[in-house]
Amino acid sequence: MKRQRVLVWFRQDLRLHDNEALTDALKSGIEVIPIYVFDERVFKGKTQFDFPKTAKFRAKFILESVEDLRASLRSLGSELIVRVGKPEDEIYKIAQQVKSSWVFCNRERTREEVAVQDALERNLWSIGQEVIFSRGKMLYYTQDLPFPVTHTPDAFTQFKKEVERIVPVREPLPAPTAADFNPLTIELEAGEMPELKDFGWEAFTTDDRSAFEFVGGETEGLARLQHFVWEAERLQNYKTTCSGLMGEDYSSKFSAWLSQGCLSPKMIYQELKKYEQETGANKSSYHLFLELLWRDFYRLMGKKYDELIFQKGGIKGEVDERWKDDYRLLQLWKEGRTGVPFIDANMKELLHTGFMSNRGRQNVASFLVKDLNVNWQMGASYFESMLIDYDPCSNWGNWNYIAGVDSDPRDDRYLNILVQAKRFDPKGEYVKRWLPELVDVPVNKIHRPDTLTVEEQTASQIKIGASYPKAMVNTRRWA
Numbered sequence: 001m002k003r004q005r006v007l008v009w010f011r012q013d014l015r016l017h018d019n020e021a022l023t024d025a026l027k028s029g030i031e032v033i034p035i036y037v038f039d040e041r042v043f044k045g046k047t048q049f050d051f052p053k054t055a056k057f058r059a060k061f062i063l064e065s066v067e068d069l070r071a072s073l074r075s076l077g078s079e080l081i082v083r084v085g086k087p088e089d090e091i092y093k094i095a096q097q098v099k100s101s102w103v104f105c106n107r108e109r110t111r112e113e114v115a116v117q118d119a120l121e122r123n124l125w126s127i128g129q130e131v132i133f134s135r136g137k138m139l140y141y142t143q144d145l146p147f148p149v150t151h152t153p154d155a156f157t158q159f160k161k162e163v164e165r166i167v168p169v170r171e172p173l174p175a176p177t178a179a180d181f182n183p184l185t186i187e188l189e190a191g192e193m194p195e196l197k198d199f200g201w202e203a204f205t206t207d208d209r210s211a212f213e214f215v216g217g218e219t220e221g222l223a224r225l226q227h228f229v230w231e232a233e234r235l236q237n238y239k240t241t242c243s244g245l246m247g248e249d250y251s252s253k254f255s256a257w258l259s260q261g262c263l264s265p266k267m268i269y270q271e272l273k274k275y276e277q278e279t280g281a282n283k284s285s286y287h288l289f290l291e292l293l294w295r296d297f298y299r300l301m302g303k304k305y306d307e308l309i310f311q312k313g314g315i316k317g318e319v320d321e322r323w324k325d326d327y328r329l330l331q332l333w334k335e336g337r338t339g340v341p342f343i344d345a346n347m348k349e350l351l352h353t354g355f356m357s358n359r360g361r362q363n364v365a366s367f368l369v370k371d372l373n374v375n376w377q378m379g380a381s382y383f384e385s386m387l388i389d390y391d392p393c394s395n396w397g398n399w400n401y402i403a404g405v406d407s408d409p410r411d412d413r414y415l416n417i418l419v420q421a422k423r424f425d426p427k428g429e430y431v432k433r434w435l436p437e438l439v440d441v442p443v444n445k446i447h448r449p450d451t452l453t454v455e456e457q458t459a460s461q462i463k464i465g466a467s468y469p470k471a472m473v474n475t476r477r478w479a
């Protein structure tokens with residue numbers, strides 16, 4: 001039997017399409033009240049190592065996403081109730097006020113998100129109400145997997161082997177229409193949208209060196225999917241371009257929309273399959289599927305190992321004694337002042353845009369952990385703050401992997417930064433974009449300006465140690 005009134009709490013699922021909590025709420029309640037709470041701990045708090053929990057790029061992206069969701073709900077005759085505070089308090093107050101029966105939400109699995117949903121559940125129990133949890137964050141449903149979550153293979157290749165051919169990806173759920181919403185019979189203040197300055201940030205525009213302008217929201221996410229698959233036809237050569245560093249379309253850029261749930265992975269999969277039906281499957285379309293599988297894999301590792309993915313010893317429980325909480329080294333890394341151009345260019349891109357390519361992330365992470373011996377948690381914590389596409393499982397899972405504290409038996413993920421730089425930025429174009437002080441350095445020395453002679457420095461209008469820093473590690477280790 002339908003309940004008179006139910007709430008639906010939007011979290012990292014800021015979309016109407018393929019939204020299980022919203023779909024369940026609409027099936028269960030006569031009046032459905034959608035809510036979003038800007039959690040003050042997330043928007044104003046600090047990370048473990050004292051970085052702003054959500055730096056300006058992601059804060060802006062989320063504001064845009066919530067705004068877009070509100071506009072979409074309004075176009076269906078509904079409303080998105082917006083509050084700033086603690087979700088467990090704000091939603092509890094609304095539930096009490098409107099005398100709802102249940103609160104629907106898509107379940108989160110990482111420690112901070114779980115603490116909030118548990119606190120809300122406890123508050124609701126005190127007034128005889130319940131949280132009803134739904135799913136749908138991954139490509140796969142855990143109940144469709146051929147193993148229990150706790151037996152998920154620890155190596156990606158094994159995981160892939162066990163799922164890819166036999167586990168079906170379910171169809172995405174359709175977005176609701178205006179006919180699915182009944183008008184509310186109770187007055188409820190909609191609440192004003194906060195602004196960036198309410199979270200301590202000045203308004204800003206995208207850096208013009210940026211490869212890509214991310215705009216939050218389901219509308220933009222779906223448009224990006226359309227562009228990438230159909231207009232730009234990137235599935236023709238994605239496999240060869242996805243390790244790139246520069247440009248709008250070398251990779252999909254779906255990550256920010258996926259992280260806030262503006263795009264559903266099942267929706268991406270459906271488009272990918274449609275494309276394959278029209279043009280035939282190819283290595284690139286399969287490769288995008290594999291990338292989405294990595295995302296599921298890290299989510300499952302988060303479920304399986306819970307708190308361990310955030311611990312210094314990781315899943316393995318092994319702490320390398322050389323890893324130090326060295327704030328001085330960390331600062332140089334963060335600011336892109338290591339004297340290693342490939343690292344500095346990537347860190348500058350992150351600092352000025354909130355984004356970095358996958359290739360860049362692997363290199364800067366390896367450099368921090370393996371060359372500088374800095375505690376990897378500090379790097380992960382900085383990424384948590386800065387990344388426009390931060391996702392707890394993907395971020396901490398990838399850092400686990402690079403630090404070698406995951407449970408994959410393969411050892412030594414050391415990256416030779418010079419080899420990587422020459423391979424992925426052979427002409428130094430990427431480096432020169434983010435480090436204009438190196439623009440006149442000849443190509444053969446662009447990745448090792450520390451080897452420029454005094455005469456060459458003069459000719460390149462640069463002084464090592466003054467206008468560009470001396471390398472903080474002995475770069476001969478990579479030669």
Ligand SMILES: Cc1cc2nc3c(=O)[nH]c(=O)nc-3n(C[C@H](O)[C@H](O)[C@H](O)COP(=O)(O)OP(=O)(O)OC[C@H]3O[C@@H](n4cnc5c(N)ncnc54)[C@H](O)[C@@H]3O)c2cc1C
Nearest residue numbers: 251252253254255291295358361362389390391394395398
């Ligand atoms: C140290 C480190 C930290 C990272 N932190 C995050 C993070 O916080 N959030 C995040 O979404 N990704 C993270 N990644 C994974 C990856 O770098 C980004 O997903 C990717 O660069 C985003 O760009 P894209 O959307 O164009 O990716 P594409 O290359 O086009 O891939 C398509 C999608 O597949 C998924 N994907 C691809 N590679 C990975 C991967 N290695 N792990 C998990 N999912 C993957 C992403 O959802 C991505 O959007 C991290 C990687 C490293 C090495």
